[in-house]
Amino acid sequence: MAVVLPTPFADVSLREVAGASTPSVYRTVASSPQGLTEDEVARRAHRHGENLVDVDPGPTLPGRILAALRSPFLALLAALDVVFAVVGDARGAVTLALMVVASAALRFWQQSRSDRAVKALRSRVHTTVTVRRRAAEGSEPVGREVPLEQCVPGDVVLLAPGDVVPADVRLTDTNDLRVDQAVLTGEGLPARKSADPDEARTDPERSPALCLAGTAVVSGTATGVVVATGAATYSGTLARLAVQGRPESTFDLGVRSVSWTLIRFMLVMVPIVLAVNGTVTGNWPQAGMFAAAVAVGLTPEMLPVVVTTTLARGARRLADQHVIVTRLNAIQDLGAADVLCLDKTGTLTEERVVAVHSIDATGVPDDEAADHAALAVRAQSVPDGRFDEAILARLAEPDEAIQDALWAPVDEWGFDPDRRRSTVEVRREDGVHLLITKGDPDEVLPRCDRARAGDDVVDLDRGRRLAAGDLARAHAQHGLRLLAVAVREVPRLGTCEERDETAMVLVGFVAFVDPVRGSAPEAVRRLAEHGVEVRVLTGDNPHTAARVAAQAGIRAGDVVEGATIDAVGDERLGRIVEDTRVFARLTPAQKARVVAALRARGRAVGFVGDGVNDVPALQTADVGIVPASAVPAAKRAADLILTDPDLAVVASGVVEGRRTLGNTLKYVTITAGSNFGNVVTVLAASVFLPFLPMLPLQLVVQNLLYDAAQLALPWDRVDRRYLRAPRRWDTRGLVRFMLVFGPLSSLFDLATFAVLWWGVDGGRSPEIFRAGWFVEGLISQLVVVLVLRSRGAPWRGAKPAVPLLLASAGAAVLGLLVVTSPVGALLALQAPPPSYLLWLVVTVSGYAGLAQVVKVRLGRSYPLLT
Numbered sequence: 001m002a003v004v005l006p007t008p009f010a011d012v013s014l015r016e017v018a019g020a021s022t023p024s025v026y027r028t029v030a031s032s033p034q035g036l037t038e039d040e041v042a043r044r045a046h047r048h049g050e051n052l053v054d055v056d057p058g059p060t061l062p063g064r065i066l067a068a069l070r071s072p073f074l075a076l077l078a079a080l081d082v083v084f085a086v087v088g089d090a091r092g093a094v095t096l097a098l099m100v101v102a103s104a105a106l107r108f109w110q111q112s113r114s115d116r117a118v119k120a121l122r123s124r125v126h127t128t129v130t131v132r133r134r135a136a137e138g139s140e141p142v143g144r145e146v147p148l149e150q151c152v153p154g155d156v157v158l159l160a161p162g163d164v165v166p167a168d169v170r171l172t173d174t175n176d177l178r179v180d181q182a183v184l185t186g187e188g189l190p191a192r193k194s195a196d197p198d199e200a201r202t203d204p205e206r207s208p209a210l211c212l213a214g215t216a217v218v219s220g221t222a223t224g225v226v227v228a229t230g231a232a233t234y235s236g237t238l239a240r241l242a243v244q245g246r247p248e249s250t251f252d253l254g255v256r257s258v259s260w261t262l263i264r265f266m267l268v269m270v271p272i273v274l275a276v277n278g279t280v281t282g283n284w285p286q287a288g289m290f291a292a293a294v295a296v297g298l299t300p301e302m303l304p305v306v307v308t309t310t311l312a313r314g315a316r317r318l319a320d321q322h323v324i325v326t327r328l329n330a331i332q333d334l335g336a337a338d339v340l341c342l343d344k345t346g347t348l349t350e351e352r353v354v355a356v357h358s359i360d361a362t363g364v365p366d367d368e369a370a371d372h373a374a375l376a377v378r379a380q381s382v383p384d385g386r387f388d389e390a391i392l393a394r395l396a397e398p399d400e401a402i403q404d405a406l407w408a409p410v411d412e413w414g415f416d417p418d419r420r421r422s423t424v425e426v427r428r429e430d431g432v433h434l435l436i437t438k439g440d441p442d443e444v445l446p447r448c449d450r451a452r453a454g455d456d457v458v459d460l461d462r463g464r465r466l467a468a469g470d471l472a473r474a475h476a477q478h479g480l481r482l483l484a485v486a487v488r489e490v491p492r493l494g495t496c497e498e499r500d501e502t503a504m505v506l507v508g509f510v511a512f513v514d515p516v517r518g519s520a521p522e523a524v525r526r527l528a529e530h531g532v533e534v535r536v537l538t539g540d541n542p543h544t545a546a547r548v549a550a551q552a553g554i555r556a557g558d559v560v561e562g563a564t565i566d567a568v569g570d571e572r573l574g575r576i577v578e579d580t581r582v583f584a585r586l587t588p589a590q591k592a593r594v595v596a597a598l599r600a601r602g603r604a605v606g607f608v609g610d611g612v613n614d615v616p617a618l619q620t621a622d623v624g625i626v627p628a629s630a631v632p633a634a635k636r637a638a639d640l641i642l643t644d645p646d647l648a649v650v651a652s653g654v655v656e657g658r659r660t661l662g663n664t665l666k667y668v669t670i671t672a673g674s675n676f677g678n679v680v681t682v683l684a685a686s687v688f689l690p691f692l693p694m695l696p697l698q699l700v701v702q703n704l705l706y707d708a709a710q711l712a713l714p715w716d717r718v719d720r721r722y723l724r725a726p727r728r729w730d731t732r733g734l735v736r737f738m739l740v741f742g743p744l745s746s747l748f749d750l751a752t753f754a755v756l757w758w759g760v761d762g763g764r765s766p767e768i769f770r771a772g773w774f775v776e777g778l779i780s781q782l783v784v785v786l787v788l789r790s791r792g793a794p795w796r797g798a799k800p801a802v803p804l805l806l807a808s809a810g811a812a813v814l815g816l817l818v819v820t821s822p823v824g825a826l827l828a829l830q831a832p833p834p835s836y837l838l839w840l841v842v843t844v845s846g847y848a849g850l851a852q853v854v855k856v857r858l859g860r861s862y863p864l865l866t
Contacts, residue, residue, distance in 0.1 A: 034156075035134055037134045051230050143158055159217050171195045193220075272683065311664075325639070334623050335658035337726060339535060342534065343539075347647050349515060362451075362453050377392055390512055436487050439484060445468060447486065481512045483512065485507045485508060516548060525553055536556075536581065592620045605622050607625065626642070658718070671706075671781075680742055681750065741851065748846065770828070779840065784851050786805075
């Protein structure tokens with residue numbers, strides 16, 4: 001069950017170059033600080049190709065055709081088609097071949113529509129990168145902008161705020177560089193980078209000496225040398241998972257199980273019919289035709305078409321709800337899901353931070369902390385992440401005292417994830433220098449010995465210090481994050497050092513909130529009502545993850561971190577994932593391992609993510625879901641793309657998936673039961689009838705008329721109670737249903753045989769006998785669908801949809817026209833006398849009434865009934 005990410009040469013070399021000295025790095029990539037020559041760039045571009053990770057040409061035309069044909073039901077139908085061809089029934093073989101083509105064409109058409117929609121979402125923005133190159137050997141290096149895709153290994157790149165890192169870069173020189181790595185790690189705070197060798201040789205995404213493709217420069221500048229491009233980058237390693245084979249989903253397993261159930265029935269019943277009929281009659285050619293009729297009777301010929309039509313209808317309904325389906329089967333996988341794992345950012349939250357208020361050290365509302373925080377932000381070279389941007393957006397107006405004093409920036413020490421604080425030095429016109437430190441209260445408070453309380457400055461004794469800490473914790477418990485602000489007047493410094501961050505005055509706190517989407521709690525509640533548990537899997541810190549989960553209505557409990565995942569075996573992890581709702585500080589492999597552990601315990605898992613770091617989990621889950629803003633690699637790995645990232649859309653998709661599955665299973669179960677009843681009837685008839693009760697081609701045409709009516713099932717209603725719980729394909733339910741309702745239909749078929757033999761003189765005319773059973777079998781199947789499609793009575797609860805009623809009535813009329821028109825002669829059918837219609841009404845009514853009684857008494861035992 002352990003999830004192992006690919007380890008290409010690029011990943012190994014990243015660790016090596018991260019720990020190497022700068023001269024060694026240049027030697028490794030055969031470059032120099034002056035950059036490559038244009039001739040060398042051309043040679044490397046030819047060797048390594050374009051620097052593109054997320055190019056997805058999509059499947060070729062033959063590939064799409066093969067994907068459309070890759071269905072167990074189509075394989076079963078194709079095998080039966082071969083049988084027809086072998087026994088010389090050309091019309092039957094052609095009919096089945098047309099069904100295979102129709103189903104495959106529907107699947108191909110729907111998949112092509114999805115591919116076009118996904119391509120329309122992909123960004124067409126062209127990005128450039130600044131590189132240092134030389135015209136030729138010995139010439140002076142110059143900086144120039146080139147398209148990102150023209151970057152090659154060995155290029156010397158210059159990074160500045162706002163730049164997207166074009167490839168995997170080993171830094172050689174930095175100036176207060178901070179990089180947003182959320183696309184890889186999920187962490188909201190920028191990471192500080194340096195050119196110092198990474199002696200610990202940590203994971204590439206954590207190494208301070210590496211900037212990886214796709215990350216973004218928040219502040220500072222740097223020079224680095226490209227060590228990997230395109231598919232060889234760390235992001236490319238993860239992206240390749242998007243095109244690798246994924247584990248079988250619940251739909252795949254269910255379809256395969258149903259297919260094998262039908263095949264087993266066929267393998268058992270066909271030899272029995274052949275042996276019984278051949279022994280009784282001695283006519284082995286006729287016995288062979290009987291056996292072929294059984295094979296036809298057990299096969300729901302239009303099953304692939306009906307399933308595909310139902311899925312296509314579900315895809316269209318989901319499109320109306322802002323969901324693009326890239327894998328049709330994923331619709332029913334979503335309906336089967338009982339666990340939804342998600343990375344909180346952008347799904348539970350609005351992906352922004354808002355400053356809400358400012359207080360002094362005692363908790364009294366006071367603008368002083370906000371004013372000093374705003375001054376510090378304006379003195380920085382660039383805003384240091386989302387918190388500084390929130391300060392500028394909401395609290396950037398200083399009070400008159402600070403506004404009247406013109407402060408000039410002198411020096412700054414930017415935010416560092418290890419220090420969890422930042423400091424600036426500013427100078428007033430009268431020469432006063434002021435240090436302003438802002439950051440995590442746990443880091444700032446120990447550096448303060450006094451605090452502001454109203455207009456006074458008091459000693460920060462033990463009691464006040466404990467009270468300030470309690471204040472910070474109380475805010476955290478209410479879903480707020482506090483930024484502590486401290487100041488200190490100092491002599492002229494010029495360079496900030498850590499020893500200067502002492503004996504400071506605690507000005508107060510600024511409170512922030514990462515707003516949870518207003519619809520998130522309702523969406524979580526709705527998912528819970530429908531039997532879907534929500535798990536949070538994030539790379540962010542445990543406190544933030546727990547807070548967001550609680551605000552969204554998810555019972556956080558104990559938060560499990562990624563280090564714990566690595567420390568336990570598969571069995572222990574299985575117990576952990578069942579009991580834990582929030583996982584934090586997870587790597588891509590750890591996310592995928594949590595998903596795999598849930599699936600190993602029999603859970604059907606959906607995963608919502610948007611970054612490259614989510615690709616392994618998207619591939620491991622039964623159904624992968626991403627917002628339209630996700631990186632291309634994540635979109636390529638996904639089964640569903642949300643044009644609206646609201647979690648409520650996912651909740652609606654779950655319901656739609658169950659509706660789609662419910663309507664599909666109506667056809668599968670009822671048709672399989674009816675067809676098994678036909679087989680029992682044919683087996684009984686083989687004992688005492690001197691001829692086939694119906695020819696194989698007649699069975700195919702009867703099934704075709706019935707199946708054509710069932711193409712309206714995608715528009716049918718589904719009982720609300722059915723939508724309340726996860727639903728899967730259930731072979732055990734199918735077998736029980738066939739064994740009960742199949743023989744039930746055979747009772748009325750055999751009664752019809754008696755009437756046809758003795759009452760309509762069908763014993764002398766096989767054509768009349770077959771026509772009588774053709775009509776009775778068709779109409780009884782159409783009526784019983786209306787009876788068994790819902791748990792309640794046909795006229796109560798989820799009533800049949802009008803399209804289904806019209807389609808059923810139309811198929812019944814066509815069946816009558818077939819046996820009474822010249823078409824009947826072509827099929828070797830002759831219309832029975834008009835008096836037979838009276839018996840037809842009696843037998844169909846009796847069958848429908850008895851089916852309703854059996855359903856009411858035994859319906860709870862059959863989970864496939866809706």
